[in-house]
Amino acid sequence: MPSATKSLLSLFLPEFILENFEFTNAIEEPDTFHIQLEELNSLPKEWDSIKVHSKGFFPEIVVQDFPIRGHKVFYHIKRRRWINVESGKVIYRDWTLVEKGTRMTGDFAAFLKEINRYSAE
Secondary structure, eight states: OOHHHHHHHHTTSOHHHHHHEEEEEEEEETTEEEEEEEEOSOOOGGGTTSOEEEEEEOOOEEEEEEEETTEEEEEEEEOEEEEETTTOOEEOOOHHHHHHTSOOOHHHHHHHHHHHHHHHO
C-alpha cells in the first residue's frame, strides 16, 4: 500500500487494524463510506507447531463504526480461515484473545467482539 494511503488510513483506523488487515477498497456514497478490509495471510505465532493451509475467507461481515464528517461508516471485513492439515479442522484467529492482551479503547474492543461473533455463526 502506498505510504500516502497508509498515512491517511491511520487517521481513521487503529494501528492494530492496519497491521492485521489489508485495505482493499473504499466506496463513497452521498452519505456513507464503505471501507473494505481483508485479513492478511499471516499465521499467529501459536500455530508455528502445526501445519496449516489457507482456505480462503469466511463470508464478508459488515460492521458499522462512528461517522466520519457526517458520513456513516461501514467496514466490510473478510476474515481468513485455514485448515489444520493433521486434524482437518478449520481454524481461524480468535480476535477476542488478541483484544484482551492489548491496550485499546472499549469501542475498539467491542468492534473486535462483533467481528468474532460473526465468525462463530
